[in-house]
Amino acid sequence: MTTRPLRIVILGLSITSAWGNGHATTYRALVRGLHALGHDVLFLERDVPWYSAHRDLPEPDFCRLALYADLAELHSRWAEAIRDADAVIVGSYVPEGVAVAEYVFRTARGVTAFYDIDTPVTLAKLARGDFEYVSPQVIPCFSVYLSFTGGPTLQRLEQEYGAQRAEALYCAVDEARYAPTGYEPHWDLGYLGTYSDDRQPGLERLLIEPARRMPDRRFVVAGPQYPASIEWPANVERIEHLPPEQHAAFYGRQRFTLNITRQDMIAAGWSPSVRIFEAGACGTPIISDYWEGLTELLPEPEAIFIAGSSEDVVRMLEETGEAERQEMAGVARGIILEGHTGTARAGQLAGILASCMADA
Structure with a gap:
């Protein structure tokens, strides 16, 4: 209208x-x-x-x-x-x-x-x-x-x-500020988000445990308010705060980015995070936990990978070739630029x- x-x-x-x-x-x-x-x-x-x-x-x-x-x-x-x-x-x-x-x-x-x-x-x-x-x-x-x-x-x-x-x-997503940067990936998997009690188990399962199992891979978690008591593996880099003007570069340096959803939003379904749209617009492939409606927005596995366990993440990082990774990123970016x-x-x-x- x-x-x-x-x-x-x-x-x-x-x-x-x-x-x-x-x-x-x-x-x-x-x-x-x-x-x-x-x-x-x-x-x-x-x-x-x-x-x-x-x-x-x-x-x-x-x-x-x-x-x-x-x-x-x-x-x-x-x-x-x-x-x-x-x-x-x-x-x-x-x-x-x-x-x-x-x-x-x-x-x-x-x-x-x-x-x-x-x-x-x-x-x-x-x-x-x-x-x-x-x-x-x-x-x-x-x-x-x-x-x-x-x-x-x-x-x-x-x-x-x-x-x-x-x-x-x-x-x-602001399409003028979130776009592919051309950077070479530095991290195999990254996560951007403020600490949350109900997201932390997902972060443990889908990033921290895979990092322990893959010591030769690089991981990163950016965001404030994480307790000092968390034991980060040596191959997980921590960034305390990342201002929005640095988000595109951050996504651009990841082979994959991780999306973790709050439990209330998983229960409700149909609650896409802005991080999904940001990462997708930057051409970074996404690994996410599952909630109803997600694959209607971004079909799986064409545009997104769904992970329920540490084993899923390890398999995706080890078995996904560069051509498949780039193809998935392109499909997701096209969907996001068209409607989100x-x-x-x-x-x-x-x-x-x-x-x-x-x-x-």
Whole structure:
């Protein structure tokens, strides 16, 4: 659906800092895409210490950006922008998100949307009565619930939580910044991700144990917050933090990259990680754990390898020839560039918002 240029306000966790979160790269790809399509975006971000100390994109050139200290400043400075916008989007994990949503409902005249970049985590929190950033009371008030998870979860959001309309809006890759680099591989297998308790068993099984079994191979794990108690094999290199501008080079130096999925997202299925799209756009073949919907997005083994055990990973690293590796990378890259870029996702979002506006 083609649309006229829209005025969009996004209240998101962060677009300025990718420190310890995947929201920033998601918003950057999406908002760059919206900008490329001619839409006007104001991004409102809560100014918090842990991001202000690690801002790798303090002045984005593809949207207007404003930091606000608290709800009072949000109300006093940005009421007019929220009122006059064609659409106002509140993201998951926004500090005091329920109060922010309630303010948006009182103020906005246009379409309102909740963009859940953490849908399985959100549903698990709601089931526990944890309403940190969204609650059962506010969900039905949004014009549309935009979910990082598709499939049956969309029906659940409508039927169990009263969402007026639930639409999948997966993460996406910025195709201008994630592309093959031409570097020769330095590591046989790498992983990029912040430490997570429920992902760590997968990392142990699919990277650390294969590294122990293959001492002549090189491995790498990049990301913050890993406990000092982890015993890394000598052939596993550690990178504490890797800013987004270095991601493409990082992927480009791997023969394969590993994707590990949080347990809530495995249970829900249909929850692609941005790391899959980033690595695929860079032409790096992907080894991933399995969840429902993955092979519908990237067919296996043509575009991705699925691993359930250490033995699977060892076999893939030992038996995959260079021609097969390059062919798989090319298939995945083609699929991602066709349907999972920031520009493609921005067009999808604009169409959803225009449809909501027409319904209203």
